[in-house]
Amino acid sequence: MPKERIEEEGISPKEKVGRLIENLGPISNTIQYSWFIEMAQKLLDFNGDTIDSSNWESFYDDAEQKMSADNWTETVFSKSRLESVFLTNDFDDPLEGFDSTKYIPCLRTDDLVFHLSDARTKMRLYEATNIEVSDVKSAREAIGKLFDHFTRRNAKACAISLPPTFAPTKVSDARADTALANIFAHGPSADEDDQRAVSNFIFWTLAENCQSYKLPFDLMIGVNRKVFPAGVYQGQDLYDSRVSLIQYKDLLNAFPDVTFPISVLASVTNQELVSYSWIFPNVIGYYSDMYKMEFALPKFAMYKRILAKVLAENFVIDRNWSEESAIELGTQLLRGNVETIFSVGK
Amino acid sequence: MPKERIEEEGISPKEKVGRLIENLGPISNTIQYSWFIEMAQKLLDFNGDTIDSSNWESFYDDAEQKMSADNWTETVFSKSRLESVFLTNDFDDPLEGFDSTKYIPCLRTDDLVFHLSDARTKMRLYEATNIEVSDVKSAREAIGKLFDHFTRRNAKACAISLPPTFAPTKVSDARADTALANIFAHGPSADEDDQRAVSNFIFWTLAENCQSYKLPFDLMIGVNRKVFPAGVYQGQDLYDSRVSLIQYKDLLNAFPDVTFPISVLASVTNQELVSYSWIFPNVIGYYSDMYKMEFALPKFAMYKRILAKVLAENFVIDRNWSEESAIELGTQLLRGNVETIFSVGK
Amino acid sequence: MPKERIEEEGISPKEKVGRLIENLGPISNTIQYSWFIEMAQKLLDFNGDTIDSSNWESFYDDAEQKMSADNWTETVFSKSRLESVFLTNDFDDPLEGFDSTKYIPCLRTDDLVFHLSDARTKMRLYEATNIEVSDVKSAREAIGKLFDHFTRRNAKACAISLPPTFAPTKVSDARADTALANIFAHGPSADEDDQRAVSNFIFWTLAENCQSYKLPFDLMIGVNRKVFPAGVYQGQDLYDSRVSLIQYKDLLNAFPDVTFPISVLASVTNQELVSYSWIFPNVIGYYSDMYKMEFALPKFAMYKRILAKVLAENFVIDRNWSEESAIELGTQLLRGNVETIFSVGK
Structure with a gap:
């Protein structure tokens, strides 16, 4: 089913679910479909093993009613025996209006490391910190302010997802100053070397702050974004299994006091993850993630x-x-x- | 046992089988040996679990007699419960003299994509299409003719095996024209860049024809040819497990209407194949192949x-x-x- | 536990064991811990499933007494049903003072291939062979002398561990002469191209000697040395799973008469190892190794x-x-x- 049918503007949630259910046949042998059925059974008291065109509508109506209840979140927490969940929050998230011991904030840093040349990111960073980032000094100040804000609001980790080619390395302040000037001058079309230098500088600065603020730095290694741009939201990313943790050698040695919970996308990298966590005391193998609390x-x-x-x-x-x-x-x-x-x- | 003993010219089939059997000990623990025994039992009524120097000769004589029968093919089809088999035919195969609903033709395109600089390939293409290929225009015409011929004869797929370094990309007509001129001028010693541009142009043109003719494009990804040149026929190829389907990102996005049944050589690529076929609706994981009908x-x-x-x-x-x-x-x-x-x- | 605590100078063996045991909790789920317990049970008559702070001291005293016995080695050989073990000896090992049919020598060649630019290696080679290596001719002579010495002392293999990027290739004598002159002139800071040419030349010369002396050449493929320099002795190395046996294509074809027992570090390379040993008659898959006889x-x-x-x-x-x-x-x-x-x- 094409993306346009699923993400068509203006269709009601029920219409969308109907369209999906009619086309669920080809994936009914997947583990994801089995999650869907298990959610239906355990969280929504569904009786049966299959949801298809014959029964989805009554199930939908029943689910909608249950999920509209004020205490739906409490129900999910209680049935799932959850005490709290780890969020991943945009760096400019005000982190207000929720119980941060139940919804534990984490500082998500992809945009800072990989999209600082984007004027929108720079502006968001200014709005979040009141600092106009232009060089190494101001970048350090801004990032320090983010860690300060997040840890005050009970953040328990800094997190990032990384493309398979990324191999973090320390760059000098002088190089970083030049690179920052160039990417702010030329935006996303700036020279690739400068973009890489900035990514490395920001990433390394994040690790330094993890050290100062005693935060683990969650690394999800190996994601290729938007490989299938015609895919639905969160259905566009893939990976390249040609990645090695040797790329993180310098980082892991430079920050022995920072814990790095690492998750890898390809199962063929699992043995490396076990070996690296056996040798490096600061490496932890780690399993992520869920898009919705009900997962x-x-x-x-x-x-x-x-x-x-x-x-x-x-x-x-x-x-x-x-x-x-x-x-x-x-x-x-x-x-x-x-x-x-x-x-x-x- | 050296190739020279196995492929010695002038020896009789029986002499060859005898030599092989005497040296089969070291591979009697392989799955291939178990296929051999299962073929013997199911297709040739062999009683026993081992074929060795003590009993091969009588089995050979019995097999020769059975396999000489006019209806041997029918016997294999019937015992194997086969309705039809997919062939892979050279692009200049006349596709005549057989029932093409039982032996279904597929257009095998390795030579066109990787050996067009070889004068022999160019000549074969001329003989098959009556078109003297010299530039983009004539190449398109000739390839179109091949698809026309094959689909008229019931071809159901275009197929190719690809080295692990191949990463198809669209090249401009101008670039392709230059590259074609250079490879026809210099043959197999032409510049590598030109050879790669030609491979990409031909490959992309095949995909375009798959789209027009509504044919799936079978890709066998990761083969290294003639790694062990001293090996027997079909015993020389190996692979490099360092390959990723990300190399096919542009192709898969450019041809959403073409189905790509993909097989990979290394089991470590299997997870990628599953993931890519989960994200890309036009990717199918696929298991190939057999050298002989009896397999x-x-x-x-x-x-x-x-x-x-x-x-x-x-x-x-x-x-x-x-x-x-x-x-x-x-x-x-x-x-x-x-x-x-x-x-x-x- | 930091390296400094484990490798602190001057502490007694008992103190070291005590420190280790107190910190063994986090690895009690590993296969290595299970080996430790199995050794204790089978070789040292330990009764129980756990060694921890509550019981290690009496076990230590008992073990120390048993292992001090004159016939401890005999006991290990007899309980483990060992007849002989393969050593890996430095190239300048005199190979004297032991029974070389029980402790079988192998010529370990890492230093020759990868550290010949180190003045210490050159000096050791001189001391072992009485040949001052300066060019292709003298290097061939010196290496020939090593093979002569080792095979006279019952050596049964030449062995080396190789980084994942190594891809052996034959270099001309002229190129090797230049490269040798340069690395001896500039030491470890010599040009990388020259270092690589020397590594290739020495490695190829070793293979030639394996052919002449009919010795297998053991290759342990994929080791990255000192990835975690803060680790304890033999706890610093890791690997890069992005390696392929295709890198050894030229070597395997050039020396059909040399057997290459190959071990790989990453399990994802196992399928390649099986496939290459299926195609190449001179490739053997092989499982290594133990640091101590008791393993x-x-x-x-x-x-x-x-x-x-x-x-x-x-x-x-x-x-x-x-x-x-x-x-x-x-x-x-x-x-x-x-x-x-x-x-x-x-």
């Missing part, structure tokens, strides 16, 4: 089923662990590590 | 056993699917998709 | 458990092999291949 229940249920299978087969059966020890390890992975790494929940 | 039975039997295991474990057990639904999905993969994608068999 | 027992026990599972599931169950045939294949992998490839043990 938590099925996505973690899936994760827990896989974890249970691994613990049963590779620890209890293969290595003679007691079931108690295996469950303890699972609990540490699911809960203990989060508490320690992000200083939350206890 | 179909054991190779598909292996595929079906693996598929059955996946359906049982990951769908029926893990996701509570009914056995009927799992079998339906398997049938769609094995048969339904082929019918839809290649417009055959129904 | 043999648990590491091979792990290997044998995995092998047993594969044989049971993929051969006996999936392919209807008899258990006897499966055990025969396992025995060939574990023992027969070693005997054939390295001409030992029979």
